[in-house]
Amino acid sequence: MARIPQHFIDELLARTDIVDLIDGRVPLKKKGSxxxxxxxxxxxxxxxFYVVPDKQFYHCFGCGAHGTALSFLMEYDNMEFRDAVRELADAAGLEVPEDDDSGPGPDPDGALREALAHADQWFRQQLKQSSEAKAYLKGRGLSGRTAADFGLGYAPEGWSGLLDTAANEARRDALLATGMLIRNDRGRVYDRFRGRVMFPIRDTRGRTIAFGGRIIGEGEPKYLNSPEHPLFHKGQELYGLYEARQALRDIPRLLVVEGYMDVIALADAGIHWAVATLGTAATPDHLNKAFRTANEVVCCFDGDNAGRRAAWRALENALPVLRTGRELRFLFLPEGEDPDSMVHKEGREAFETRVASATTLSRWLRERLSEGLALDTAEGRAGLVARARPLLDKVRDEVYRSLLADELADAAGLAPERWAAMLAQGGERAGPKDAAARRQAQRPPRPALRLTPVREAIALILQAPPLAADIPDRAALARLDIKGVSTLSELIEQAGETELTTASLLERWRDRPEHPHLARLAAHPIPGDEDSRRERLLDIIRRLIGPRAVEARLEALLKRESESGLNAEEKSELKALYRARLEHQRTG
Structure with a gap:
C-alpha cells in the first residue's frame, strides 16, 4: 500500500508549532522555556503536562502521556495517523504526497479506485441518455449545474449493465470487492444498482469511494448504499463535504442533514455548507470530521419522535469530541418536513434564519434531562444529577464539562459548588467521578523506568539529536552484540542525517515495534545542561566499546572461527580487537 514519505513528515513537523497546536485545544502557560x-x-x-518547543514534544509527569504533534491529534482528537497528517498538512498549506512501496504487482487500493472511477463515469454517461432520470431530477427542482457539481448519474434497469463494461477479470473482481457487483449463492454475478439515480460519495480529495442510489418510482428500498469495503467506512464519511470545500474557501458553519437529496437541494438553493451522514446516526468520527472543517456544527432532524431520538444519539456521540471553541446546535424541522422540502417551501433566507436560531447543545441537554422532573424538590434534583452524571463523564474537555455542569446546576436551582458536591457524592458510589478520572483509571501509573547504559544513551540522543555528531567510532559501536545497541546505532545515524528534533526523529519509528519504548525514553527526565549531557553520552559510548565489549566480540569471532571460519573482513576485525585488548591492558 502507499505510504507517506518520511521527508514529508519531517517537513510537516518542522512547519508545525506544537505549542500553537496544543494551546488551541488546551490553554498553555509559559514556564521558563x-x-x-x-x-x-x-x-x-x-x-x-509540559510542552517543549525545542523538541516539538509534550509529556505529562502525572500519567505519562507523551508524543509529537501527530500523537497529540491522534489521542486528543481521536484521529487516525493519516487523518492527523492531513490535518497538519491543511494547516501548513501542504499537499500530502504518497510513495508507492507496494512492490511488484498491482496496488489493491489502486484497482478499487480505478473500478469505482470507471463506474462513476459510466453512471454519468447513462444519465445523459436517460430521459426518465433527467425528468426525475428536474421534477425535484435540481438544475443541471448542481447535478454536474455533485457528479450525479444513473444506473439503468437490467442486471448486467455495469457488469458488461468490465473489460477484464481484474476490473470485475474490483467491482465485486467494492460491492458494485454481487455474486449470489449460485455463483451468478449481477449489478447491485438498477433503475436508480446515483450519488457518488467522494473522499476529501474528490475521489469516488462509494455510491448511494435512489430508486425512480415505486420500490424498496428507496435508498441503497454501497456496502463497506477497504476504501469506504460509512461511520467516517460525510456526503457532500468535498463539494462544500470546493464551493467555499471558508466554512464557518456546517449543517449535518440526513439525506443525499437534502444536501443537493440546499446547494441548489445556494446553501453550500451542508453534508449528510450515510444512513447512520452521527458518529464521533463524523462529528470530528465536521469540526475539523468548521467550529460550529448544526445537526438537523425531523421534529417527530424518531428525529428527537436520532438527535439524542448524536448528542451522546458528540460529547467526547466537544471542547472549548467547538459549538454544536440542533435544528428541529416541523413534523413531516425535511431540508429539501423546507428550502423549496420557504426559500434560502428563511431557512438560513432557522439554522442561525438552532438550539444550543447545553440548552437542549438541560431541557431533555429536566423532562418529567420536579426540580423544586430534592427528589427531582437528585434525579437530574443521576441523569447528568453519565453524560458529563463522556466530556473530555474539562473547561467544557465545567460549563455544562454550571448550566445544569442552574436548571436545578443549585449553586455550582453544591451541584459539584452532589455529582462527586454519587460518583464515589458509582465509579470514577468524571471522564478525566476515568481515563486516569484506564491509564495506570507505569513502573519506574530502569535506565541501562544503552537506554540512557538512546534517551540522550532522542532528547538532543545534535549530540550524535560527537560520537566517535560508530562502526565499533554497531558491531557490539548488546541488547538495544542496534537501535542506538540506527538512531545515531538518523540523527546525523539532518537537523532533526525529538519529534521528527521519533516519527521515523512510528510504524516499528520500538516506537512506544523510544517515546517513553524521549520523555524520561535526564538532569544536566547540554555540556554535561554530551559528556555523559560520550562516557557511555566509551564504556560500551571498552574492554568488556572487546572481550565479548573476541569471544564471538573466535567461536565462529572454530566452527566455520572467518572471512577476510572478520579476520581484519579480529586483529583490530587483539590490538584493542592490548591497549586496554596497557592503559588499564
Missing amino acids: EYAACCPFHSEKTPS
Whole structure:
C-alpha cells in the first residue's frame, strides 16, 4: 500500500508549532522555556503536562502521556495517523504526497479506485441518455449545474449493465470487492444498482469511494448504499463535504442533514455548507470530521419522535469530541418536513434564519434531562444529577464539562459548588467521578523506568539529536552484540542525517515495534545542561566499546572461527580487537 514519505513528515513537523497546536485545544502557560497546563488526559489540579518547543514534544509527569504533534491529534482528537497528517498538512498549506512501496504487482487500493472511477463515469454517461432520470431530477427542482457539481448519474434497469463494461477479470473482481457487483449463492454475478439515480460519495480529495442510489418510482428500498469495503467506512464519511470545500474557501458553519437529496437541494438553493451522514446516526468520527472543517456544527432532524431520538444519539456521540471553541446546535424541522422540502417551501433566507436560531447543545441537554422532573424538590434534583452524571463523564474537555455542569446546576436551582458536591457524592458510589478520572483509571501509573547504559544513551540522543555528531567510532559501536545497541546505532545515524528534533526523529519509528519504548525514553527526565549531557553520552559510548565489549566480540569471532571460519573482513576485525585488548591492558 502507499505510504507517506518520511521527508514529508519531517517537513510537516518542522512547519508545525506544537505549542500553537496544543494551546488551541488546551490553554498553555509559559514556564521558563516550556509551556504547562493541567493534563487533558487525566484529572489533576496542579499542572504536570509540559510542552517543549525545542523538541516539538509534550509529556505529562502525572500519567505519562507523551508524543509529537501527530500523537497529540491522534489521542486528543481521536484521529487516525493519516487523518492527523492531513490535518497538519491543511494547516501548513501542504499537499500530502504518497510513495508507492507496494512492490511488484498491482496496488489493491489502486484497482478499487480505478473500478469505482470507471463506474462513476459510466453512471454519468447513462444519465445523459436517460430521459426518465433527467425528468426525475428536474421534477425535484435540481438544475443541471448542481447535478454536474455533485457528479450525479444513473444506473439503468437490467442486471448486467455495469457488469458488461468490465473489460477484464481484474476490473470485475474490483467491482465485486467494492460491492458494485454481487455474486449470489449460485455463483451468478449481477449489478447491485438498477433503475436508480446515483450519488457518488467522494473522499476529501474528490475521489469516488462509494455510491448511494435512489430508486425512480415505486420500490424498496428507496435508498441503497454501497456496502463497506477497504476504501469506504460509512461511520467516517460525510456526503457532500468535498463539494462544500470546493464551493467555499471558508466554512464557518456546517449543517449535518440526513439525506443525499437534502444536501443537493440546499446547494441548489445556494446553501453550500451542508453534508449528510450515510444512513447512520452521527458518529464521533463524523462529528470530528465536521469540526475539523468548521467550529460550529448544526445537526438537523425531523421534529417527530424518531428525529428527537436520532438527535439524542448524536448528542451522546458528540460529547467526547466537544471542547472549548467547538459549538454544536440542533435544528428541529416541523413534523413531516425535511431540508429539501423546507428550502423549496420557504426559500434560502428563511431557512438560513432557522439554522442561525438552532438550539444550543447545553440548552437542549438541560431541557431533555429536566423532562418529567420536579426540580423544586430534592427528589427531582437528585434525579437530574443521576441523569447528568453519565453524560458529563463522556466530556473530555474539562473547561467544557465545567460549563455544562454550571448550566445544569442552574436548571436545578443549585449553586455550582453544591451541584459539584452532589455529582462527586454519587460518583464515589458509582465509579470514577468524571471522564478525566476515568481515563486516569484506564491509564495506570507505569513502573519506574530502569535506565541501562544503552537506554540512557538512546534517551540522550532522542532528547538532543545534535549530540550524535560527537560520537566517535560508530562502526565499533554497531558491531557490539548488546541488547538495544542496534537501535542506538540506527538512531545515531538518523540523527546525523539532518537537523532533526525529538519529534521528527521519533516519527521515523512510528510504524516499528520500538516506537512506544523510544517515546517513553524521549520523555524520561535526564538532569544536566547540554555540556554535561554530551559528556555523559560520550562516557557511555566509551564504556560500551571498552574492554568488556572487546572481550565479548573476541569471544564471538573466535567461536565462529572454530566452527566455520572467518572471512577476510572478520579476520581484519579480529586483529583490530587483539590490538584493542592490548591497549586496554596497557592503559588499564
